Amino acid sequence: xxxxxEYSADNIYVRHAVDEAPADDDFSMHxxxxxxxxxxxSGNAEYLVEGSRYPLYSGCILIMRPSESHRVKILGSSxxxxxxxxxxxxxxxxxxxxxxxxxxxxxxxxGRGNLYYPAGAAGENIGNMxxxxxxVSDDYEKNLRITALLFLLxxxxxxxxxxxxxLAYPPPRSTAEKIMSYVNAHLFDKLTVPELAKRFFLSTxxxxxxxxxxxxxxxxEYITIKRLTAARExxxxxxxxxxxxxxxGFSDYSSFFRAYVKYFGSSxxxxxxx
Numbered sequence: 355x356x357x358x359x360e361y362s363a364d365n366i367y368v369r370h371a372v373d374e375a376p377a378d379d380d381f382s383m384h385x386x387x388x389x390x391x392x393x394x395x396s397g398n399a400e401y402l403v404e405g406s407r408y409p410l411y412s413g414c415i416l417i418m419r420p421s422e423s424h425r426v427k428i429l430g431s432s433x434x435x436x437x438x439x440x441x442x443x444x445x446x447x448x449x450x451x452x453x454x455x456x457x458x459x460x461x462x463x464x465g466r467g468n469l470y471y472p473a474g475a476a477g478e479n480i481g482n483m484x485x486x487x488x489x490v491s492d493d494y495e496k497n498l499r500i501t502a503l504l505f506l507l508x509x510x511x512x513x514x515x516x517x518x519x520x521l522a523y524p525p526p527r528s529t530a531e532k533i534m535s536y537v538n539a540h541l542f543d544k545l546t547v548p549e550l551a552k553r554f555f556l557s558t559x560x561x562x563x564x565x566x567x568x569x570x571x572x573x574x575e576y577i578t579i580k581r582l583t584a585a586r587e588x589x590x591x592x593x594x595x596x597x598x599x600x601x602x603g604f605s606d607y608s609s610f611f612r613a614y615v616k617y618f619g620s621s622x623x624x625x626x627x628x
Contacts, residue, residue, distance in 0.1 A: 398430030404465025405534030425570035595622035
């Protein structure tokens with residue numbers, strides 16, 4: 355992956371990235387503690403968000419809220435290009451304490467209604483607006499443009515979200531969607547792959563295959579990453595590391611600690627002090 359342009363500040367990160375010859379194995383399932391707006395430019399790919407599959411077309415937008423798992427799935431070798439904006443809840447809260455601009459992210463079922471197709475001039479101008487951000491070298495001016503674009507996008511998404519009906523958020527229908535929905539509803543309960551497979555009348559190998567196709571990773575890796583992300587948020591909110599780990603489904607602190615350091619590259623104590 356080549357990052358053509360990027361900008362990073364305390365509460366926002368913007369990048370313009372391209373893969374000239376993308377390979378599906380180069381992309382893995384991940385979750386963020388921030389919100390994300392993803393703008394697709396080109397490529398042959400689809401996007402997996404919590405078991406839902408979204409076809410990607412030039413100019414479309416995908417949105418993900420914190421802890422919502424997602425992964426691009428590469429379907430061909432053509433150049434894959436995109437913009438992405440990650441921003442903290444606090445950045446929006448400073449302007450919109452009621453969170454109305456985040457309704458498109460928060461007021462919907464997990465993995466449902468993530469895809470938007472901006473219509474008309476609005477959609478055509480988004481790519482140009484991203485380009486204009488990086489035309490200035492002054493960091494202050496760049497931050498102003500990025501912040502202005504972010505709130506413009508949030509306003510546009512909010513308006514489109516309010517025009518949607520319940521038909522945009524159908525209940526889980528496929529086995530994969532039902533599995534993902536169940537796992538998220540019971541994420542912090544005692545879960546094992548054999549018991550999950552039995553619940554859905556599948557062998558463990560069938561369950562693992564369906565889960566990987568839906569999420570881009572194995573069941574246990576998915577569960578572990580989601581639990582770790584939730585625990586980290588609780589630690590940063592003031593909860594002790596031990597209580598955070600236990601409340602997020604880890605049976606003992608030592609296994610939680612090892613998994614935490616391995617995944618985040620820092621200890622719970624270090625993250626709490628940040």
